[in-house]
Amino acid sequence: MDFAFDARTEELRARLLAFMDEYVYPAEAVAHEQRAGLDSPWENVPVVEELKAEARRQGLWNLFLPDSEHGAGLTNLQYAPLAEIMGRSPQIAPTVTNCAAPDTGNMEVLAQFGDEAQKKQWLRPLLAGEIRSAFAMTEPDVASSDATNITTHIERDGDEYVITGRKWYISGAMHPDCAIFIVMGKTDPDGADIRRQQSMVLVPRDTPGVTVKRAMRVFGYEDHYHGGHAEVVFDHARVPVSNLIGEEGGGFAIAQARLGPGRIHHCMRLIGMAERAIELMCRRAVSRDAFGKALARQGVVQNWIADARVAVEQLRLLVLKTAWMMDTVGNRGAHTEIQAIKIATPRTVVGILDRAIQLYGAGGVSQDFPLAELYAGARTLMIADGPDEVHQRSLARRELKKYL
Structure with missing residues (x-):
């Protein structure tokens, strides 16, 4: 089994990683400061608008859409590692690359089910980031x-x-x-x-x-x-x-078509959030002392970091397998795997973020570090796009059906 990314994915990963280091991470604090000075919290933040223009200039735009006519033409397997990278800064990176929900799902719906007039009026300006x-x-x-x-x-x-x-x-x-x-x-x-x-x-x-x-x-x-x-x-x-x-009575089917890619995109970004949490845990562990020795030498902290690394590697493989199946057998054929990652990924990442918050103490729940906001986002995804229990019910019934 070949786990290597293809040449196009590697090239886009390199460009996106550089974009994150040069533009996105430095913009996080700037964006918070600028937003505090706006008349309305919903106004466009200048630095975010600047990064949108830069991302588009660099060709890091609409990467999520597999339709080559409207998007980057990437497969789910190609997009997965890119979404993971963007998940490391989930508030800014998806937004400035025009890869943020709910616009992504809405563009997919319009591209797949909209008529030509609807595409002209709504899809085109969404793809351009104008609305x-x-x-x-x-x-x-x-x-x-x-x-x-x-x-x-x-x-x-x-x-x-x-x-x-x-x-x-x-x-x-x-x-x-x-x-x-x-x-x-x-x-x-x-x-x-x-x-x-x-x-x-x-x-x-x-x-x-x-x-x-x-x-x-x-x-x-x-x-x-x-x-x-x-x-x-x-x-x-x-x-x-x-x-x-589409047609009258087609709303349920369209919703299912929309939610399949949406669920895997969320899981891809969640892995990036977990990687950011592990990085922050390690930086904290080597920079702080408690009870006479560095946190990095405390056995409980070492266990947290080791367990987090194992969990992320497991999740990544499951998400990549799901992406590959969606590409090869379609969303319906990958239904079990989509449900599996929707159940496993948020709850596991919530656990990793919880340990990272614990390691940071008061700082972990503060606005000075991204952990609290990352936790809120990850915990919400145990409800969004169908609560875990709904997916567990459906997945269990599919497994039991083999024996009935």
């Missing part, structure tokens, strides 16, 4: 980890759809450049097939009846770089029937 977007699926009043529970109504009235519902934790919706929502709701709530009741429609943010009510925090963080997470109300918002993505 941002949001994906409106999760609802506060139902267990929307089961998408068949969604209650938002999309009713046809002549040549228009009327959207009524309430969503929350809608990533990207607070960003001033967010111009378009992809909204999932029910066009056929009484349909016999519960997986054919849902559809997806494009709803411009400035549509009458669309209200972005408030920003939702995640462990106290507002996640400014990704455009925040909002509660959004759709009160009889009207859009043309031509704003339907």
Whole structure:
């Protein structure tokens, strides 16, 4: 089995690593300082906008999209190590390379299911980084980890759809450049097939009846770089029937197609977060003394670092195998592996980050180091894109089916 990256991947890795060292890591502190001086926390941060231009100039742009017509044309296996590198600075690196959720998933949906008019109006400016977007699926009043529970109504009235519902934790919706929502709701709530009741429609943010009510925090963080997470109300918002993505009743299938790549992208970045945590642990361990000797000589600290290294190597192999399977047998053929990495990666990385925070003491939970924010992001991914328990249930049923 060949574990080596191909020539194009190695070349992009080298360029991206250099970009991270020269531009991204130094920008982290600068971005925080600049944001503190803005009139609104949602305004574009100057240093981030500068890095977007530099990333695009260097060809480090839209690396996530396998469609060579619109993106870099990389396979999942080629993109995996690049996403890992960007995961080392998950607030800035994905944003400045136009590889940040939810825009990535929305661009994939438009590229795969959008018609030519929708691509021209929305996909092209998203690819160019001229606008941002949001994906409106999760609802506060139902267990929307089961998408068949969604209650938002999309009713046809002549040549228009009327959207009524309430969503929350809608990533990207607070960003001033967010111009378009992809909204999932029910066009056929009484349909016999519960997986054919849902559809997806494009709803411009400035549509009458669309209200972005408030920003939702995640462990106290507002996640400014990704455009925040909002509660959004759709009160009889009207859009043309031509704003339907795909066909009526196709929303559930489109959501599954969107979430497959999204789950593996999150797992790729999580490995980068774990690598950053190990690096920070080692730097701390060799620079601090406690009880008469360096932390690096304390047995418990050595165990934490060794266990973290073993866990990351295991996860990376599983994620790379999953990426390879997605490339060779498709998302459906890699369904078990996608669920496996979605279960294993966040919980393992949360454990590594927890030990790193412990090693840093008070500094670990402070704003002076990235660990607390990394922890919040990793812990959230045990819920996002389907909670762990949903994936465990599905994976177990697939395993048991072999014996029934």
